[in-house]
Amino acid sequence: MRNRASNALSKGKIRQSWSKYNLYNMQRFRSPPTTNRTFFQQKWSAKAASRAYHGEQVREGQWKRMFNHRIRSVIPMNASDLAADDGSLVSSGRGSGLDKAGKPAYQTRPTPYTHMTFAPLERRLDVAIFRALFASSARQARQFVIHGAVTVNGQKMKHPSYLLNPGDLFQVDPDRVLYATGHTKTPYERRQGRLTRRKAKAQRSEGAEEAEAAPQTEEAKETAKEETKETEKEDTKETLKALLAQAKSVMSAGKNTLAPQRKQELRGFQQAVRRVLSRSESSTVLADSLEAQFSQLTLLLKAKRSEKPEKKDVKPRPEDAFATDRGDAEVASAKKDTEATASDKLSEAFAQATLGNEVDASELSDEEFDTLKRALTQMRDNPLDNSKTYSPPLAATPIHVCLCLHPALSRGQPEHLCSRVPAPPRRPPGFRRGAHSLRRVHCHSGLWLVPEETVVDDAIGLYFSA
Amino acid sequence: MPPRMQSRSVSNTLLPYLTSTSSSSSSLSSIPSLSSASSQCLLRQFSATAAPQAQTKLRRQMFEWLNNEGSVFKHHVPGETNYLTRLKQRGGNEGSETSRPFPNNQHFISEPILSEELRNEVYNRVVEQKKSVRVVSVELGIDMKRIAAVVRLVELEKRQRAQGKPLALPYARAVHEMVPTTPLAEKGERQTYHEPINDLPAHPLTGSQIFYPVPESRSFNRVEAGRVFSGAPAMEHSEAAEISHPSDLAEKIMEDPNSIGWVGKGANARQILQPADVRIPHPHLVAQERDRLAHPNERLAVADLQAKRLERQDALEKERRERLQARREKKTTIVSPEDSRFDYRIKDTIYTTETTGVDGRGSKATGRRYGVPHRDRTRGEVKIPTRVEA
Numbered sequence: 001m002r003n004r005a006s007n008a009l010s011k012g013k014i015r016q017s018w019s020k021y022n023l024y025n026m027q028r029f030r031s032p033p034t035t036n037r038t039f040f041q042q043k044w045s046a047k048a049a050s051r052a053y054h055g056e057q058v059r060e061g062q063w064k065r066m067f068n069h070r071i072r073s074v075i076p077m078n079a080s081d082l083a084a085d086d087g088s089l090v091s092s093g094r095g096s097g098l099d100k101a102g103k104p105a106y107q108t109r110p111t112p113y114t115h116m117t118f119a120p121l122e123r124r125l126d127v128a129i130f131r132a133l134f135a136s137s138a139r140q141a142r143q144f145v146i147h148g149a150v151t152v153n154g155q156k157m158k159h160p161s162y163l164l165n166p167g168d169l170f171q172v173d174p175d176r177v178l179y180a181t182g183h184t185k186t187p188y189e190r191r192q193g194r195l196t197r198r199k200a201k202a203q204r205s206e207g208a209e210e211a212e213a214a215p216q217t218e219e220a221k222e223t224a225k226e227e228t229k230e231t232e233k234e235d236t237k238e239t240l241k242a243l244l245a246q247a248k249s250v251m252s253a254g255k256n257t258l259a260p261q262r263k264q265e266l267r268g269f270q271q272a273v274r275r276v277l278s279r280s281e282s283s284t285v286l287a288d289s290l291e292a293q294f295s296q297l298t299l300l301l302k303a304k305r306s307e308k309p310e311k312k313d314v315k316p317r318p319e320d321a322f323a324t325d326r327g328d329a330e331v332a333s334a335k336k337d338t339e340a341t342a343s344d345k346l347s348e349a350f351a352q353a354t355l356g357n358e359v360d361a362s363e364l365s366d367e368e369f370d371t372l373k374r375a376l377t378q379m380r381d382n383p384l385d386n387s388k389t390y391s392p393p394l395a396a397t398p399i400h401v402c403l404c405l406h407p408a409l410s411r412g413q414p415e416h417l418c419s420r421v422p423a424p425p426r427r428p429p430g431f432r433r434g435a436h437s438l439r440r441v442h443c444h445s446g447l448w449l450v451p452e453e454t455v456v457d458d459a460i461g462l463y464f465s466a
Numbered sequence: 467m468p469p470r471m472q473s474r475s476v477s478n479t480l481l482p483y484l485t486s487t488s489s490s491s492s493s494l495s496s497i498p499s500l501s502s503a504s505s506q507c508l509l510r511q512f513s514a515t516a517a518p519q520a521q522t523k524l525r526r527q528m529f530e531w532l533n534n535e536g537s538v539f540k541h542h543v544p545g546e547t548n549y550l551t552r553l554k555q556r557g558g559n560e561g562s563e564t565s566r567p568f569p570n571n572q573h574f575i576s577e578p579i580l581s582e583e584l585r586n587e588v589y590n591r592v593v594e595q596k597k598s599v600r601v602v603s604v605e606l607g608i609d610m611k612r613i614a615a616v617v618r619l620v621e622l623e624k625r626q627r628a629q630g631k632p633l634a635l636p637y638a639r640a641v642h643e644m645v646p647t648t649p650l651a652e653k654g655e656r657q658t659y660h661e662p663i664n665d666l667p668a669h670p671l672t673g674s675q676i677f678y679p680v681p682e683s684r685s686f687n688r689v690e691a692g693r694v695f696s697g698a699p700a701m702e703h704s705e706a707a708e709i710s711h712p713s714d715l716a717e718k719i720m721e722d723p724n725s726i727g728w729v730g731k732g733a734n735a736r737q738i739l740q741p742a743d744v745r746i747p748h749p750h751l752v753a754q755e756r757d758r759l760a761h762p763n764e765r766l767a768v769a770d771l772q773a774k775r776l777e778r779q780d781a782l783e784k785e786r787r788e789r790l791q792a793r794r795e796k797k798t799t800i801v802s803p804e805d806s807r808f809d810y811r812i813k814d815t816i817y818t819t820e821t822t823g824v825d826g827r828g829s830k831a832t833g834r835r836y837g838v839p840h841r842d843r844t845r846g847e848v849k850i851p852t853r854v855e856a
Binding site: 087 | 522524525528531532536539550553568569570573574611618619622632633634636637640641645662664665666667668670673680682685686687688689690691711712713741742743746748751752753754755756758759850851852853854855856
């Protein structure tokens with residue numbers, strides 16, 4: 001299949017994509033005019049618009065066969081309404097309930113039925129991956145499938161047009177997901193990646209040489225051990241340095257956009273990291289792996305916590321747990337209390353924590369304590385790793401956020417698994433409650449043509465009265 | 467195309483010098499047509515048409531929009547959505563638009579996802595507290611199918627953690643701050659419902675418009691409407707008198723699913739359409755509401771009755787599942803030889819026209835393929851799998 005899909009500005013089509021071109025096209029899209037245009041012309045442009053969004057990767061033959069006149073849907077029922085009336089009130093009088101002061105007793109709202117026209121397309125594996133926010137466009141999702149990064153029920157699935165069944169579990173390689181959704185690498189990061197790769201290669205060749213020189217195994221082992229120790233030590237130091245660099249870059253990049261509070265917090269964080277860096281010269285604890293440090297730390301923190309009496313008056317919102325921004329650097333900024341972050345105590349505690357020493361958490365305030373904990377978790381979860389294809393401390397690229405949505409289709413929850421259990425799309429997306437009676441759906445031969453009061457398309461919202 | 471005249475009096479040999487010093491040289495001023503800063507245009511010595519600008523008009527407009535109006539989308543407040551509809555509604559009704567991503571489609575709502583705490587709570591209640599899926603669904607306001615999926619995925623997550631496989635935690639965090647989430651209620655607060663849980667699937671029979679005259683003196687309820695839709699004759703008066711409310715049927719059918727009547731004959735036979743009270747996923751909620759209406763002051767008694775009802779329903783469902791499983795096991799014999807990699811499932815063949823078709827080569831019949839070439843060689847045969855076994 002030739003790749004015809006693009007976000008050309010001249011055509012102004014809306015695609016399943018997170019690109020900024022798409023965003024711009026979406027905001028300037030207007031329903032095509034209907035006056036002075038023949039029926040065929042109207043159909044043509046309406047089809048072109050909905051096909052660009054829903055079916056750019058579907059062949060015409062498939063597209064024609066894909067749809068069904070009988071659109072499935074559900075109506076949310078209210079238990080108390082059902083209990084109060086056995087239906088005889090609705091059908092009383094002349095069949096539609098007794099009037100209340102000239103108004104019909106039971107008001108109905110239109111059901112956006114035709115949203116579900118494209119339900120069969122939402123079953124496709126590539127579209128499902130895009131909807132699950134695992135890829136930045138349907139095209140990219142398709143590529144992931146073809147390149148073998150997607151499994152369905154634990155088996156590799158190489159057909160993007162595989163129609164998911166209810167209960168299927170699909171999973172995308174987490175690296176790919178991070179690559180698709182994260183920032184692109186900066187030239188500096190790319191260079192660092194090259195350097196680490198070169199280093200690894202050199203080490204590998206050295207290892208091979210050592211393996212050849214079998215007789216002096218003991219000596220070789222010892223030297224290797226020392227080397228690994230040194231490299232680990234360097235790694236942690238580099239991580240810290242990189243953190244600092246990130247904090248700096250955030251500061252410089254968002255000079256106009258960052259709130260002064262945030263800036264202050266970032267500065268506090270920078271100070272903390274700098275302190276740790278200055279101390280680590282003499283420390284030998286850094287040789288331990290970050291993972292071991294982290295587990296120790298969390299244990300310590302827990303112990304300290306239990307000793308301390310509870311005095312929280314406002315519990316942080318659940319979103320706060322996720323409220324992180326550009327990697328570890330901005331962790332501190334998630335917090336609102338400014339002075340607390342920048343305070344010496346916190347930076348001291350952070351320094352101690354990174355060094356793997358006993359953390360004296362009793363002097364910290366609650367918010368400080370939270371920040372410290374979050375910073376440490378972040379450091380473990382989102383480490384700087386230049387060997388990856390993406391820029392590893394993941395943060396969503398800004399434009400993505402306006403195009404990230406969650407239709408009532410997929411049922412998977414834990415995002416970090418990069419897996420979902422899809423559900424058969426039943427509810428017209430967006431239709432919540434209130435409509436108890438159904439209006440009849442008129443099916444026309446052209447599926448993209450629907451009568452009034454119905455809306456075809458989620459992105460486009462085209463509607464043409466026939 | 468006819469040959470074009472060279473518009474400049476500058477020879478080719480001079481051009482490199484000109485381009486290298488384009489910013490400062492005085493010679494540039496002698497060539498008025500070269501005043502544009504792009505050096506590209508200097509190299510097109512054979513064309514008299516003006517070189518295109520670096521950016522098309524559309525591109526320029528796009529970046530203009532992105533830098534002015536669209537700049538609000540560059541940064542977002544974590545935990546809030548940042549959709550295009552934000553531009554439309556400045557000032558007025560804020561909040562109503564926060565979950566509508568498409569400006570041209572007011573009907574589309576970006577649904578919330580479960581927050582980390584809520585999904586852990588689901589797993590905790592189902593697996594550790596051993597509550598039934600139905601009960602948890604009503605407590606937390608989450609669809610039963612979603613609960614099943616969440617339990618499955620959390621189990622997968624635990625397995626992956628145990629195996630030390632990588633998890634995309636930073637990604638999860640980023641997603642949770644971009645789309646709306648349903649938080650877990652604090653202790654003492656009421657849990658916000660994640661989604662409507664009593665969804666009635668729209669039955670195709672209800673799509674038709676039927677003119678059915680009923681005397682005004684008679685009450686016409688949902689049970690009767692279902693019968694009319696499915697073309698069944700009206701109930702006897704004695705039969706109708708037994709049903710005080712359509713939700714009575716729900717309990718009756720729960721006890722005995724075979725009590726639903728049939729219409730039509732042979733291949734056209736189908737069950738009579740039941741009222742909404744029976745077909746919703748949580749019929750017991752209607753019964754509870756009725757209890758509440760009947761005994762408004764006896765909350766404890768109502769709760770007690772409901773608990774008993776749920777218990778009964780769970781027991782019945784469990785019994786039914788076990789019976790099905792036993793029947794399935796009885797039908798097939800599984801032979802697994804010790805030195806074999808395979809299990810053999812052996813079923814008895816039933817040789818009737820229903821199972822094998824008229825000519826003995828029905829699509830589900832054993833030995834259908836005997837002597838018939840495989841169909842994936844024929845033209846137009848789709849070879850994409852239609853299902854993957856879990």
